[in-house]
């Protein structure tokens with residue numbers, strides 16, 4: 448079994464309106480009970496400057512459209528900042544890092560959603576992350592139509608949430624493909640059920656995954 452002196456890096460992914468916040472809250476409670484040191488953060492964002500880059504990414508630009516390549520580079524610029532300032536130091540100190548989205552979102556949204564060349568994403572991933580990858584990725588899976596309805600219910604949509612349903616259908620498929628390609632890292636949770644069932648299923652699956660990752664200690 449793999450033992451890691453560093454903290455564990457857990458990411459949470461899914462289409463809009465899939466219930467990430469509520470489920471992250473459940474993971475928060477679970478980790479408090481486990482008495483591990485951890486931080487919860489998000490992408491794009493997580494530091495003061497990276498949050499400014501997030502604003503640039505999500506705001507609706509009336510004067511000028513953000514080009515697809517600028518979008519991709521801005522996402523990785525924010526990620527570089529986040530990794531250097533927050534994620535790497537925390538992991539090195541042995542803290543666990545729970546991150547609301549990470550590079551799988553780039554493969555799903557920019558790669559599948561926007562049809563950008565995934566080799567470009569892979570190059571930036573290597574440049575920015577080196578060999579750092581999440582230990583565990585929770586993918587909350589939901590029909591994007593249902594997710595978008597939930598997102599709409601929350602108020603005004605941001606620049607990415609305004610994409611068409613087809614975009615989010617591609618995003619969802621990309622997440623499922625990632626999960627199939629990397630079953631050791633990824634947990635797929637059916638997010639269409641009632642929230643208590645989703646939370647319970649998520650925590651059971653996470654517990655099992657951690658046992659496998661950490662061995663019996």
Ligand code: TMP
Pocket residue numbers: 463467489490491522548549550551552553554556557607608
């Ligand atoms: P959030 O609403 O889950 O906080 O995510 C913000 C938006 O950013 C969401 O629509 C997905 C998008 N996004 C990307 O397009 N690429 C990425 O790499 C990340 C991390 C997020």
